[in-house]
Amino acid sequence: MSTDPNERALTMPTRPHREPCPDGMDPGTCAAELHRLRSENEDLTKKLDGAQRSVAELNSLFECSVARSNALVLDSEISSLLLEGIFNASHDAIWIVDRDFKIVRVNRRLASLVGQERQELIGRRCHDVITSPRCGTADCALKRLIDGKDRTPILTDVEVSFGGEGTMSCILSASLSYDPCGEVLGIVEAFTDITARKQAESALQRANEELARLSTTDGLTGLANRRRFDEVLQTEWLKLRREKKYLSLVMADVDFFKRYNDTYGHQPGDLCLSSVAKAIRSQVKRPADLAARYGGEEFAAILPSTDPEGARHVAELIRGEVERLNLPHAASSAADHVTISVGVASLVPRDGVPPGELIRRADEALYRAKKEGRNRTVLDVGDVGG
Numbered sequence: 343m344s345t346d347p348n349e350r351a352l353t354m355p356t357r358p359h360r361e362p363c364p365d366g367m368d369p370g371t372c373a374a375e376l377h378r379l380r381s382e383n384e385d386l387t388k389k390l391d392g393a394q395r396s397v398a399e400l401n402s403l404f405e406c407s408v409a410r411s412n413a414l415v416l417d418s419e420i421s422s423l424l425l426e427g428i429f430n431a432s433h434d435a436i437w438i439v440d441r442d443f444k445i446v447r448v449n450r451r452l453a454s455l456v457g458q459e460r461q462e463l464i465g466r467r468c469h470d471v472i473t474s475p476r477c478g479t480a481d482c483a484l485k486r487l488i489d490g491k492d493r494t495p496i497l498t499d500v501e502v503s504f505g506g507e508g509t510m511s512c513i514l515s516a517s518l519s520y521d522p523c524g525e526v527l528g529i530v531e532a533f534t535d536i537t538a539r540k541q542a543e544s545a546l547q548r549a550n551e552e553l554a555r556l557s558t559t560d561g562l563t564g565l566a567n568r569r570r571f572d573e574v575l576q577t578e579w580l581k582l583r584r585e586k587k588y589l590s591l592v593m594a595d596v597d598f599f600k601r602y603n604d605t606y607g608h609q610p611g612d613l614c615l616s617s618v619a620k621a622i623r624s625q626v627k628r629p630a631d632l633a634a635r636y637g638g639e640e641f642a643a644i645l646p647s648t649d650p651e652g653a654r655h656v657a658e659l660i661r662g663e664v665e666r667l668n669l670p671h672a673a674s675s676a677a678d679h680v681t682i683s684v685g686v687a688s689l690v691p692r693d694g695v696p697p698g699e700l701i702r703r704a705d706e707a708l709y710r711a712k713k714e715g716r717n718r719t720v721l722d723v724g725d726v727g728g
Contacts, residue, residue: 433535435504435512438519440528441488443467452533455504468531473503484529487518502533511540560635562612563619571634571642575697578630578646583691590653590688591704592643594622594660597681597716599639601673614669614680615639621663625656641682642704650688650721657684657719665717681717683708688722 435452495517558570669680685708711720
């Protein structure tokens with residue numbers, strides 16, 4: 343054994359460190375309390391570690407959420423910009439109005455039609471900006487949409503005045519807009535300019551009407567042609583058969599017209615026929631009456647609801663008007679001027695009797711007028727009842 347005190351101190355066994363016990367506490371109790379406190383400390387340390395990990399995880403989730411939110415906001419802004427671009431690039435005039443018909447959004451096209459800046463239009467009522475026949479009235483289609491009387495989207499042709507300057511033909515399309523809960527926010531309304539189409543349709547309609555007129559009009563005299571004569575005669579025959587009223591027919595022929603052509607030539611002959619046609623038209627005045635060129639130098643007048651004496655009176659007026667033209671006709675055996683011979687027939691149409699019967703009788707009366715010396719009117723004296 344070493345005698346060196348320092349050496350002995352280095353080689354002596356180390357005693358376990360003991361926490362001092364509070365005064366008066368039993369060592370066993372003190373040890374148990376220390377053990378309990380160490381266990382609680384370890385539990386708190388573990389919970390603190392867990393809380394720190396949770397905070398880290400929450401921070402990570404929050405950062406991801408913020409990133410996603412920023413991405414969604416960016417996407418929303420991009421979408422909004424794209425929609426705004428489409429909204430303003432549209433050739434249609436578009437606006438959105440709220441439930442009080444106040445403008446909340448308007449595109450460039452509509453603003454340009456009105457002649458104002460877009461911001462100047464916001465908040466104004468739509469019917470104060472444009473005018474259309476039913477704008478601002480109880481019959482307004484937009485009002486019916488808002489009121490729920492008819493929520494079918496509107497698609498119709500309208501005539502619209504933007505800003506009170508001129509009128510534009512448009513296709514109006516309008517439908518309700520809703521919030522996420524299904525409540526009505528207002529109306530999206532678009533106006534498609536169809537003025538050019540309408541003008542083309544009108545031009546086509548006029549052309550068709552002119553073609554229809556030409557197809558039923560004699561090119562030389564301007565009177566109805568034979569085709570139109572046949573149509574009207576058939577229509578009036580059926581109508582007056584139902585009504586049991588007279589239908590009268592006047593047939594006139596220019597006396598010695600072939601001699602006129604041979605003497606004066608075909609161009610003066612055409613002028614003669616045109617003048618006679620004008621004289622006939624001047625005496626066939628009622629809207630339902632029809633003056634027609636029946637063929638060659640022969641003319642006819644259909645007189646609905648006219649009895650025999652009335653028809654004879656009109657025929658005499660026509661004959662006298664032609665005489666008053668005082669067109670020279672040196673080759674005529676009837677007079678030294680152009681004259682006509684006239685045959686008149688009147689019937690009350692009935693079942694089993696065709697319209698041709700009226701033509702036959704008027705033609706026979708015309709034949710007798712020629713045979714009796716021309717330049718006269720002869721009335722058919724057959725059975726006027728048919």
